[in-house]
Amino acid sequence: MPVLPYKQGTGSAREAALITDPEDYFAKGCGRCARFDTAGCSTRKWADGLALLRALCLEAGLTEEAKWGHPCYSLSGRNIVLLGAFRTDFHMTFMNSALMKDPEGVLERPGPNSQHASLIRFTAAAEVSGRTSVIRHYLQEAVGFAAAGVKPPRAPRSVDLPDELTEALDTDPDLAEAFHDLTPG
Secondary structure, rough: OOOOOOOOOOOHHHOOOOOOOOHHHOOOOOOOOOOOOOOOOOEEEEHHHHHHHHHHHOOOOOOEEEEEEEEEEOOOOOOEEEEEOOOOEEEEEEHHHHHHOOOOOOOOOOOOOOOOOOOEEEHHHHHHHHHHHHHHHHHHHHHHHHOOOOOOOOOOOOOOOHHHHHHHHHHHHHHHHHHOOOOOO
């Protein structure tokens, strides 16, 4: 599906289109909701802190692009960190955080089903300024793993499927094949 410009005035998050240029994220937002390009957009609330995080990522020699409607920083095509903003906070999420040591204990799990702590959450630009050396160190560590081609091992996961689904998969080989081709998420 091609990405279309956000339709202002529709009021529907479903009709929003994700941004494809990181400059748009910092100027207008991600495009995920009807607050896109308005004073109510979370990126405007956290603009100073996001700008500091952006500068640290670029200083680390990372390539900036837009992925999933957010600024994503990579090295040689390998995603390192993603920036995001919500109404209550803004954050940076490390992609292969399972490899990271987190000696400062600043990484948090994004949700209860997350296997690894991967994000640093902020509620003020001053918090970014106060953690600059930690952020630089964590970026350097993540860049080192990417440059060396190191990836975290994939932990096997088993999911208990409902009996109805198991029966449907057992009786329909095409459905079973399509289901097993899905990502775990």
